[in-house]
Amino acid sequence: MEVVLAEYLGFCYGVKRAISIAKAHADGKSCTLGPIIHNPQMVERLKAEGVGVIENLSEMSEGTVIIRSHGVGPQIYSKIQAKGLKIVDATCPHVKKAQLSAKELSESGYSVIIIGEKNHPEVKSILEWAGGAATVLETEAEAENFAQCKKLGVVSQTTVAEAHFQKIVARLLSKSKDIRILRTICTATEQRQSAAMDLAAKVDVMLVVGGRNSANTTKLAKICAERCKTYHIETAAEISPEWFVQSKKVGITAGASTPDWIIREVQIKCQRM
Ligand code: SF4
Numbered sequence: 001m002e003v004v005l006a007e008y009l010g011f012c013y014g015v016k017r018a019i020s021i022a023k024a025h026a027d028g029k030s031c032t033l034g035p036i037i038h039n040p041q042m043v044e045r046l047k048a049e050g051v052g053v054i055e056n057l058s059e060m061s062e063g064t065v066i067i068r069s070h071g072v073g074p075q076i077y078s079k080i081q082a083k084g085l086k087i088v089d090a091t092c093p094h095v096k097k098a099q100l101s102a103k104e105l106s107e108s109g110y111s112v113i114i115i116g117e118k119n120h121p122e123v124k125s126i127l128e129w130a131g132g133a134a135t136v137l138e139t140e141a142e143a144e145n146f147a148q149c150k151k152l153g154v155v156s157q158t159t160v161a162e163a164h165f166q167k168i169v170a171r172l173l174s175k176s177k178d179i180r181i182l183r184t185i186c187t188a189t190e191q192r193q194s195a196a197m198d199l200a201a202k203v204d205v206m207l208v209v210g211g212r213n214s215a216n217t218t219k220l221a222k223i224c225a226e227r228c229k230t231y232h233i234e235t236a237a238e239i240s241p242e243w244f245v246q247s248k249k250v251g252i253t254a255g256a257s258t259p260d261w262i263i264r265e266v267q268i269k270c271q272r273m
Contacts, residue, residue, distance in 0.1 A: 001244060003270045004203060006195040006253035010263050012188035014092025015256055018069040019046075021090040026050035029063035030088070033076070034121070036068045037257035038214035041235065045259075057083060064088055070121045071095040073128025094158045095122055098184035102130035105153030110180060113137055113146070115168050116157025120215075123157050143171035152176035158186040159216065161193075188256055189216055196220045196253040200227035203251035205244055208232045209266050210255035217255030224253065236265040244273055 011019070015037055022036055023046070031052040035043045043053060054060055057079055064086040067076075071091035080087050091099075105112050112134035116123040127134050137143050152175055156165050162185060169181055200206045206224040210217030211234060221232035228251075231243055244250060250270050254263045 001247060001270065001273055002249045003267055004199060004249065004251050005263075005267065006192070006199045006251065008188075008191040008195040009252070009254040010256070010258050010260055012186075012192075012256040014069040014094060014186070014188070017092065018066075018090035019259075021088060022046055022051045022066050023049065025064055025066060025088050027064075030066055031060060031063065032066045032068050032090075033057070033072065034068055034070075036066070036090070037211075038217075038255075039211040039234075039257045039259065039262075040213070041211075041262060042257070042259050057085075060085060067091050069095065071099055071125040072121075073125050075128060092158070092186075094184070094186040095125070098122075098126050098155050098158055098182075099129040101155045101182040101184055102126045102134060102153075105155070105180060105182070106130040106133060108151075108153075110151040110153030110178075111135070111149045111176075113152065113154045113172065114157065115154065115165055116160055120157060122159075126155065126157070137168055140167050140171055143168045146172065146175055149176050151178045152180070154179070154181045155184045158184060159189040160185055161190060192216070192220060192253065192256060193223055196223050197227065199251040199253060200224040200230070203228060203249040204247035205249075206230040206251045206253065207239070207266060207270070208253055208255075209263055210234065210258040214255045214257045217258065220253055220255055224251075233266070235262060236269040239266065239269050241273055244270075 026049040028050040031054045065080050066088045069092040112130040114136045118136045208221040224230040
């Protein structure tokens with residue numbers, strides 16, 4: 001059976017960077033605030049190396065708090081400092097840019113709009129950097145209903161699709177005479193989605209590797225399932241030979257939070273079938 005990897009798959013730049021920062025602070029006294037990425041296997045591996053996970057700052061009284069790539073709002077930095085804990089900031093530079101753009105717009109008197117998902121931790125952090133006064137828009141209808149204002153500043157969640165961003169911006173152009181659009185999109189997600197789309201159209205079966213709690217992996221699985229038989233797995237151990245009966249070609253993709261070693265194990269297991 002031929003096994004083909006998607007052109008873009010697995011860890012993005014921001015996740016790779018966050019993991020390597022966490023590893024550099026694996027001293028048994030460092031914890032990430034929330035899981036560093038949505039991949040249980042990677043989180044367990046880091047725990048074994050000496051990087052724990054806390055869900056709340058109340059769980060820590062000494063040591064180092066590692067901020068994950070999604071970032072957090074300014075209040076969290078203040079709370080960490082007030083507790084006398086050290087901070088290691090692994091916020092992805094793309095996310096940082098969105099946060100600081102929102103801050104700058106807000107401080108310059110713009111009504112800030114964030115294009116993205118209301119409940120995503122990254123969007124919540126951008127909102128906090130905008131002083132908590134920004135509006136999050138998810139749909140074109142929401143943009144249409146946005147009231148006229150004097151000065152309007154727009155940023156986006158880093159993982160928003162370009163086409164969606166442009167559609168919402170088009171609806172906002174008439175809402176103010178003074179409008180500033182800061183395109184804070186990162187291309188990693190779209191690259192993985194379009195590579196998965198291309199590959200799924202050329203193979204009999206797709207394996208999408210990554211945490212079941214990873215939104216971007218689940219989205220990849222959905223995209224692939226629209227094109228061919230698709231299985232979302234977390235590890236190679238889940239692979240079943242029955243999936244490939246009469247299949248000549250299998251494709252593999254993986255979310256931005258899936259470690260290379262898991263992708264490799266899946267690839268090797270498929271090649272042996
Ligand atoms: S998807 Fe982009 S913005 Fe998000 S962590 Fe990865 S590189 Fe950074």
